[in-house]
Amino acid sequence: NAGVTQTPKFQVLKTGQSMTLQCAQDMNHEYMSWYRQDPGMGLRLIHYSVGAGITDQGEVPNGYNVSRSTTEDFPLRLLSAAPSQTSVYFCASSTLGAGEKLLFGSGTQLSVL
Amino acid sequence: GQNIDQPTEMTATEGAIVQINCTYQTSGFNGLFWYQQHAGEAPTFLSYNVLDGLEEKGRFSSFLSRSKGYSYLLLKELQMKDSASYLCAVRPYYGGATNKLIFGTGTLLAVQP
Numbered sequence: 001n002a003g004v005t006q007t008p009k010f011q012v013l014k015t016g017q018s019m020t021l022q023c024a025q026d027m028n029h030e031y032m033s034w035y036r037q038d039p040g041m042g043l044r045l046i047h048y049s050v051g052a053g054i055t056d057q058g059e060v061p062n063g064y065n066v067s068r069s070t071t072e073d074f075p076l077r078l079l080s081a082a083p084s085q086t087s088v089y090f091c092a093s094s095t096l097g098a099g100e101k102l103l104f105g106s107g108t109q110l111s112v113l
Numbered sequence: 114g115q116n117i118d119q120p121t122e123m124t125a126t127e128g129a130i131v132q133i134n135c136t137y138q139t140s141g142f143n144g145l146f147w148y149q150q151h152a153g154e155a156p157t158f159l160s161y162n163v164l165d166g167l168e169e170k171g172r173f174s175s176f177l178s179r180s181k182g183y184s185y186l187l188l189k190e191l192q193m194k195d196s197a198s199y200l201c202a203v204r205p206y207y208g209g210a211t212n213k214l215i216f217g218t219g220t221l222l223a224v225q226p
Contacts, residue, residue: 031211031212033212033213033214040218041218042200042216042218042219043156043200043202043216044216045213045215048211048212048213050211050212056211058213059215090155090156092214094212096211096212097212098143098144098163098204098206098212099144099161099163101146101158101161102158102212102214103158104156104157106154106155107154107155
């Protein structure tokens with residue numbers, strides 16, 4: 001049982017490049033989400049999904065796309081990276097239910113030059 | 114909208130007790146979570162409150178007052194390893210099945226010998 005797996009752990013991009021951050025969970029969790037964490041800003045919700053084929057926007061969705069073709073995977077795509085997207089990205093998942101806690105992946109440190 | 118406030122930094126002494134406060138204003142409420150995050154690591158779940166009152170779990174306790182939009186995390190018998198950021202997060206209620214969590218900016222606790 002691996003939990004929530006994020007890849008890569010570190011990434012450096014040039015402005016305008018595209019890339020996909022991968023997130024996979026093996027716990028059959030319906031709910032998956034992406035956060036970014038910046039100094040002084042806390043964790044901010046980018047996109048989330050309540051099941052395969054269903055996604056919705058969070059607080060800061062601009063510049064990011066997601067898809068949920070399977071229960072296990074929830075990739076985050078940056079189509080044209082900008083320096084403002086330099087951040088630490090966390091994927092988190094849980095079963096559905098008000099009291100269900102989010103389980104976080106280990107994070108991806110992204111730098112956009 | 115959502116607004117979650119907690120102090121930016123706190124300092125306490127090893128062996129002492131510290132209380133970290135969190136106030137929130139959200140459109141609908143479906144529970145409050147506390148997470149711990151050590152530097153360079155992912156957040157990990159500490160506690161969950163949905164009803165008014167105190168939840169105790171070992172050295173950690175969490176209190177909720179829904180009418181006041183207020184929670185606190187109480188850490189007893191502080192240890193050096195408790196030096197970390199403590200994140201308050203609220204689960205808004207929108208009437209649908211979602212596990213969205215909105216986070217405060219976190220409180221950085223430094224435990225001194």
